[in-house]
Amino acid sequence: xxxxxxxxxxxxxxxxxxxxxxxxxxxxxxxxxxxxxxxxxxxxxxxxxxxxxxxxxxxxxxxxxxxxxxxxxxxxxxxxxxxxxxxxxxxxxxxxxxxxxxxxxxxxxxxxxxxxxxxxxxxxxxxxxxxxxxxxxxxxxxxxxxxxxxxxxxxxxxxxxxxxxxxxxxxxxxxxxxxxxxxxxxxxxxxxxxxxxxxxxxxxxxxxxxxxxxxxxxxxxxxxxxxxxxxx
Amino acid sequence: xxxxxxxxxxxxxxxxxxxxxxxxxxxxxxxxxxxxxxxxxxxxxxxxxxxxxxxxxxxxxxxxxxxxxxxxxxxxxxxxxxxxxxxxxxxxxxxxxxxxxxxxxxxxxxxxxxxxxxxxxxxxxxxxxxxxxxxxxxxxxxxxxxxxxxxxxxxxxxxxxxxxxxxxxxxxxxxxxxxxxxxxxxxxxxxxxxxxxxxxxxxxxxxxxxxxxxxxxxxxxxxxxxxxxxxx
Numbered sequence: 336x337x338x339x340x341x342x343x344x345x346x347x348x349x350x351x352x353x354x355x356x357x358x359x360x361x362x363x364x365x366x367x368x369x370x371x372x373x374x375x376x377x378x379x380x381x382x383x384x385x386x387x388x389x390x391x392x393x394x395x396x397x398x399x400x401x402x403x404x405x406x407x408x409x410x411x412x413x414x415x416x417x418x419x420x421x422x423x424x425x426x427x428x429x430x431x432x433x434x435x436x437x438x439x440x441x442x443x444x445x446x447x448x449x450x451x452x453x454x455x456x457x458x459x460x461x462x463x464x465x466x467x468x469x470x471x472x473x474x475x476x477x478x479x480x481x482x483x484x485x486x487x488x489x490x491x492x493x494x495x496x497x498x499x500x501x502x503x504x505x506x507x508x509x510x511x512x513x514x515x516x517x518x519x520x521x522x523x524x525x526x527x528x529x530x531x532x533x534x535x536x537x538x539x540x541x542x543x544x545x546x547x548x549x550x551x552x553x554x555x556x557x558x559x560x561x562x563x564x565x566x567x
Numbered sequence: 568x569x570x571x572x573x574x575x576x577x578x579x580x581x582x583x584x585x586x587x588x589x590x591x592x593x594x595x596x597x598x599x600x601x602x603x604x605x606x607x608x609x610x611x612x613x614x615x616x617x618x619x620x621x622x623x624x625x626x627x628x629x630x631x632x633x634x635x636x637x638x639x640x641x642x643x644x645x646x647x648x649x650x651x652x653x654x655x656x657x658x659x660x661x662x663x664x665x666x667x668x669x670x671x672x673x674x675x676x677x678x679x680x681x682x683x684x685x686x687x688x689x690x691x692x693x694x695x696x697x698x699x700x701x702x703x704x705x706x707x708x709x710x711x712x713x714x715x716x717x718x719x720x721x722x723x724x725x726x727x728x729x730x731x732x733x734x735x736x737x738x739x740x741x742x743x744x745x746x747x748x749x750x751x752x753x754x755x756x757x758x759x760x761x762x763x764x765x766x767x768x769x770x771x772x773x774x775x776x777x778x779x780x781x782x783x784x785x786x787x788x789x790x791x792x793x794x795x796x797x798x799x
Contacts (some may be wrong), residue, residue: 344697350742351588354693356581435693437700443709450704455702459693459767461586461667465576469689472682477675481729482716489711493732497713500725535691 337424340453342436342446343429344460345382349535352461353383360458361386366421368394370414370441376475379431394421394428398441409442412467415448424451435460439486439506464504467531467556471541476502481559487511487557489520498522502561509553516544519559529558570654572685572771574668574678576692577614581767584693585615587785592690593618596661598653600626602673603647604740626660630673647680654685660704667674671718671738688749696736699763699788703773706735712793719743719789722749730754734793741785748776751791761790 341360346352361367367387371377379397380387387393396414399406421428436442437456449455464484468475476482481501485494487508495518497503503524508515519525528544532555544557551557573592578584593599599619603609609627612619619625628646631638653660666675668689681687681774696716700707708714714734717726719740727750729735735756740747751757762778764787783789 344693346586347691349588351591352586352691354584354586355590356583358587360582371576387618390686396777435700437697437698437706438714439708439710439712443706445705446704457583457704459579459697459701461693462697465667465669465691465694468667469691472687472689474669474675474678474714476669476671478671479718479720480671481718481721481725482670482713484708484735486711486713489713493713497732500729501715527785 338425339427340418340422340449340455341427341429341458342442342455343431343458344435345379345431345433346432346461347463347466347535348378348382348533350382350385352466352535354458354460355381356458357460358386361431363372363427364544365392365426366394366428367392367429367431368396368418368421368428370398370549371395373397373399379433382433383431396530401487411444411448411529415445418449419443419453431437431463432460434462436464439484463534463554463556464506465502466534469557470531470534470539471529471530471558473558473560475504475558476561479561483563487515494518495522498524498559502558503559505557505559506554508551508557510550512550514549515557519557524559529560531556569593570657570686571659572616572681572687573659573690573745574674574687575610575661575663576667577663578693579666579695579698579767580614580765581698582614582617584698584767585618586690586692588690589615589692590618593661593663594776597658598626598648599624599663600628600653600660601663602630603627605629605631611665615663620716643676643680647677650677650681651685661714665690666694666696670696671695673736678794681758683740685718695766695786695788698766699790700772701735702766703765703790705790706739706759706790707736707790708793719747726750727754730756730791735789737789737791739785740746740783740787740789742782744779744782747789750790751776751789756791759792761792763788763790
């Protein structure tokens with residue numbers, strides 16, 4: 336077998352935030368695979384589009400974002416089999432991942448299924464977490480700071496406990512926005528919280544959490560700066 | 568004033584992990600500034616060296632890594648004044664940051680001093696955290712997972728409390744390695760912990776924590792995979 340699967344991070348949205356390595360792997364690959372939702376959205380492909388001149392190299396893979404857990408698992412099984420067939424036929428594939436492949440993305444589900452079965456290389460990318468911090472000029476951590484990434488989908492007790500210490504980056508607010516605001520207020524963290532939407536995209540916005548009414552987009556991020564560092 | 572300071576993330580070590588945007592900002596800048604330690608080490612410069620052809624554009628800035636807090640603060644004050652003088656003279660400067668500027672680096676101290684005084688733009692970069700995860704093929708988070716970045720320099724009670732839930736990336740082990748191993752054992756997290764040293768550098772190594780004897784390098788990372796996710 337001479338094929339290989341590269342899980343390639345393409346960064347948070349700005350095509351200039353692709354790494355030189357990502358560009359080279361995309362250009363050199365026999366095929367460029369990427370997730371596509373039922374609405375036809377294919378953000379990772381859009382980010383890397385200028386490096387995929389030949390449409391015959393593009394392999395969209397359907398992922399039903401709004402599916403139940405079992406249907407989603409089946410979709411990833413099908414994608415894993417498709418990728419395996421290409422690699423076993425000797426092809427090199429670049430699978431495009433928004434942000435970084437190891438951080439809250441579809442590649443984690445593919446790695447679960449394919450690790451040990453195929454030659455896989457992982458090309459790290461810029462995450463939306465640091466792109467959001469850059470947009471807001473808000474450091475995520477220094478010195479002895481604790482930094483936490485917290486999905487807003489966590490239940491209240493877990494979120495409240497974690498917000499007791501350290502800086503936090505809350506992801507996936509969406510329909511959890513009002514609940515998250517309440518928790519941040521109860522833990523004394525609401526006043527310093529800053530929202531970054533669509534980090535590094537043309538539609539990027541930055542605003543204090545207090546100025547937001549209604550639900551935030553799912554792909555926005557709430558930055559919660561840390562209190563004073565813990566000194567030893 | 569037409570000058571500008573760009574805080575440019577150059578990634579964790581592999582020169583191919585520079586972004587296209589970082590390369591452009593480095594190539595276009597009038598001057599390229601970077602931290603240099605008392606031993607003469609200048610990792611951020613080494614990473615970006617191939618894009619800085621003219622040595623007259625390079626501006627090394629001395630940071631005494633082993634200094635007391637007051638001496639370090641003075642060094643950052645001096646650097647901030649140097650950068651300010653260049654920008655006020657109308658120059659564009661790229662200040663090179665290992666990894667990402669907003670994640671545990673010297674740029675955070677410069678931003679503290681210069682925000683609001685100068686036009687500053689921040690170019691995010693690939694962090695050593697995700698480069699380590701890529702090297703170990705170990706996802707940092709998916710779904711409802713909590714992810715924590717924990718400096719090993721934290722006191723025992725804080726580290727132990729944080730290790731009770733979520734996946735963790737422990738940074739700066741160095742002389743805290745033995746203490747960290749003890750804490751991971753006490754919290755039941757030692758068996759799954761994986762060490763990545765010099766992520767993305769030529770000297771990169773990956774090993775289970777249990778196989779490590781003696782102190783880890785300061786710039787190594789201990790990946791502690793999460794337990795089962797918290798479902799809502």
